[in-house]
Amino acid sequence: MRLSVISLLAIFASTVVCDEQAVAEQQQQQVPDQQPEQIEQSEPKIEYPSTMGLKEFDKLTNEKLVLVEFFSPYCHHCKAFAPVWKEAYLKFKENYPDYNIDMRQVNCVESGDLCDREHIDFYPNILLYAPVLDKNGDKTGKSKSIDSFPRGVDRSSENIIKYLQEAYSEYDSGAIGMPSSSKLLDIDSMLRVIDGDIDNPTFVAFFPVSEKEWEIVDNGGKAGFTNQPEVVHAKQIWDRLSNKILSISDTGHFMCKDNPSVCEKLKINKNYPQFVMFLPRSIGVVRFDYDDFVEINRMKKWVTKLFQNSRYEVVSARGITEVMEFTKVLANQPIPYVYPLQSKVLVLFFYDVDNVTPEDEAILPHLLKTLQDSPFNVELHKAKHKKIEENVITMGKNLIDYINYDETEKYQYDQVLSLATTLTSKPTIIILKDNSLIANVYQSFAPEDMRTYDKVEKFIQQSQYPLYGHLTPELAPYYFDKSEANKDDLVVAVFVDLENLKDTDSQLYHLSLIAHEYHYLQQQQYYEQVLKSRQDKFEKAKEQTEALEVLKELREQVPHLWTKNDRVLFTFIDQPKAFKQFRNVKGWKLNPRNYQVGDVVILSKDNTYYWDTDLEGNKLTNQPKNIKKTLLSILNKDNQAHRKIVGSPYGGILSFMDYVHDYGFLGYLGFFITIYLILFALFNARRFRIRKRSSPNSSGILGNFDGAKKD
Structure with a gap:
């Protein structure tokens, strides 16, 4: 074709x-x-790193700050968290490439030896590691865990990045020049904050300056805060603090010079910087004023404590072990502690999930206020699991085994006594302490018991002390005060050397024994008194013949005597540093140089009397049996223990003068009047004897006449 x-x-x-x-x-x-x-x-392109093994972990953490996530591939929470961690890593590396801090992961199935060494008990566990430095600030080739991702903070990629910024700001020396994260608040924003119309806690700094003056200083000018050195210092602290609390609180600054009426209504000091935390309205209380020193670590600790406690987080029986050194059993041997001790005290609002009401939970804001004022490491949680009640009973049983260290004196578990001291309705308050078998239970038998806030507050204040705490100058005013209500309370202090860790562990073990034993003996004694009081009440009722009189006697309330004020607090003092630390403490008159490591002194809580010898007159040392006998003698007031006066200048053969010194001016006045009367009486007696010798003997009125007789 x-x-x-x-x-x-x-x-x-x-x-x-x-x-x-x-x-x-x-x-x-x-x-x-x-x-x-x-x-x-x-x-x-940013590469996502693989997991670390033991060698890479040690090499990396010895050189720089590293935030490490320990996880298990079989953990459901770890699987859900994995994309969040990856997102945070990629965003952080992209936005902050110059920060000298890293993020890495450890698979605890592949690197079980590493996770065992680091005591990883749950997953995912996020810990911050840093190189260990020597006294000269040089790296030692070792690392240690210095912090953990805040419990209760949502583990979002944004919060992880904020935490990395905090860590870099706090622990890396190259972060000094980081810009402040605090935001200038205008009047509208400030009014929302004051009203609690906020999603996050907001820490606000009120400065007695204007916005223009603030900007001058922010831009490097030196004339912004003229003749206001305290404002300059406070701003420097504030700028750094704002980067250290990013993950737990928003921060803002408000200029009182530009807005005097707002600051006046808030009762803000117009001459000095003032710091106030505002919480969301849903917490139940909005405003908390910071009234401590303007010092970055103190302020961060205060903010962190308020943030954690204001969440009212529900904790399970197992979860308690994650927030404190909780135990149901103690071995009869020293615990190898890590110093300084955390001395955590856990306050549980324990409730029945089926019967709790908003009126019951109205006490939470009051608890929050009380705990925020406490100087101790106290943490507030809600709890509802029945296993916690069972743990309290188990702790009481195991306490008996723990204090049976003396073969010549054995104790038996008393179930009736246990119920009498722990029986309560719900809701109630349960207080647990690090490495302690003692659970303080607020015994509530009617709804009004938990709604009488003064009564609950008193219980918290009496129970806030750790089982044995480090007595420092800062805590001295809380262990000792002149209140009449505390005159029968005692403080047991053992002298230790914190440089000798093994010996300190041993000293605290002995202190733990006597603390647990005294607690049991005190409850036993009080319970016997309650039984006797009840028996006396029935006997009086039997003697009555009229029905109304019988009812009157039976209605007579028998008090719970274990709420009396003869409590004993247990502490330890670092003897090598004590003299220097306590010499400027107001009201402290005990000379630590008179004691050695292992010595014990018992002081009255009003800091008036002390005992440092046992019943035989020997120096009181940290032996539980001797301390027990001395304590019981003091509480029973049998005069076997030799009481001394704190600050008395007398001793030895003049120790009797302690009784004079005890009464102050009146004592000395009475003493000198007595001495005068005695001397006056002796002088007159002597004059009388002299007169009697010199007077002539006479049988008549005129006496004898020796002249010659005349006719």
Whole structure:
């Protein structure tokens, strides 16, 4: 078949068009292949690292700050958290490439030896590691865990990045120049904060300056805060603090010079900086004023404590072990502690989930206020699991085994006594302490018991002390005060050397024994008094003949005597540093140089009396049996223990003067009047004897007459 010229031209044209389209498509396909190369050349791709083993972990953490997530591939929570961790890593590396801090992971199935060494008990566990430095600030080739991701903070990628910023700001020396994260608050924003119309806690600094003056200083000017050195210092602290609490609180600053009426209504000091934390309205209380020193670590600790406690987080029986050194059994041997001790005290609002009411939970804001004022490491949680009640009973049983250290004197578990001291309705308050088998239970038998806030507050204040705490100058005013209500309370202090860790562990073990034993003996004694009081009440009722009188006697309330004020607190003092630390403490008159490591002194809580000898007159040392006998003698007031006066200048053969010194001016006045009367009586007696000797003997009125007789 022949083809016409026109047909040939048409075929040729279509072939050319197809070839051009093929070339164009080929070029289009090559463009995407070339784009990544161009991007990689301009912006290097961030690689997501693999998990670390033991060697890489030690090498990396010995050199820099590292936030480490310990996880298990079989953990459901770890699987859900994995994309969040990856997102945080990529965003952090992209936005903060110059920060000298890293994020890595450890698979605890593949690196079980590492996780065992680091005591990883749950997953995911996020810990911050830093190099260990020597006294000169040089790296030692070792590392340690210095912090953990805050419990109760949502583990979102944003919060993880904020925490990394905090860590870098606090622990890396190159972070001094970080800009402040605090935001200037205008009046509208401030009014929302004051009203609690906020999603996050907001820590606000009120400065007695204007916005213009603030900007001058922010931009490097020196004349912004003229003649206000305290404001300059407070701003420096505030700028750094704002970067250290990013993950737990928003921060803002308000200029009182520009807005005097607002600050006046809030009762803000117009001459000095003032710091106030505002909480969301849903917490139940909005405003908390910070009234301690303007010092960055104190302020961060205060904010962290308020944030954690204001969440009212529900904790399970197992969860308690994650927030404190909880135990149901103690071995009869020293515990290898890590110093300084955390001395955590856990306050549980324990309730029945089926019967709790909003009126019951109205006490939570009051608890929050009380605990925020406490100087101790006290943490507030809600709890509802019945296992916690069972644990309290188990602790009471195991306490008996723990204090049976003396073969000559054995104690038996008394179930009736246990019920009498722990029986309560719900809701109630249960207080647990680090490494303690003692659970303080607020015994509530009617709804009004938990709604009498003064009564609950008193219980918290009496139970806030750790089982044995480090007595420091800062805590001395809380262990000792002149209140009449505390005159029968005692403080047991053992002298230790915190440089000798093994010996200190041993000293605290002995102190733990006597603390647990005294607690049991005190409850036993009080319970016996309650039984006796009840028996006396029934006997009086039997003596009555009228029915109304019988009812009157039976209605007479028998008090719970274990709420009396003869409590004993247990502490330890670092003897080598004590003299220097306590010499400027107001009201402290005990000389630590008179004691050695292992010595014990018992002081009255009003800091008036002390005992440092046992019943035989020997120096009182940290032996549980001797301390027990001395304590019981003091509490029973049998005068066997020798009482001394704190700050008395007398001793030795003049120790009797302690009784004079005890009464102050009146004592000395009475003493000198007595001495005067005695001397006066002796002087008159002597004059009488002299007169009697010198007077002539006479049988008559005129006496004898020796002259010659005349007729």
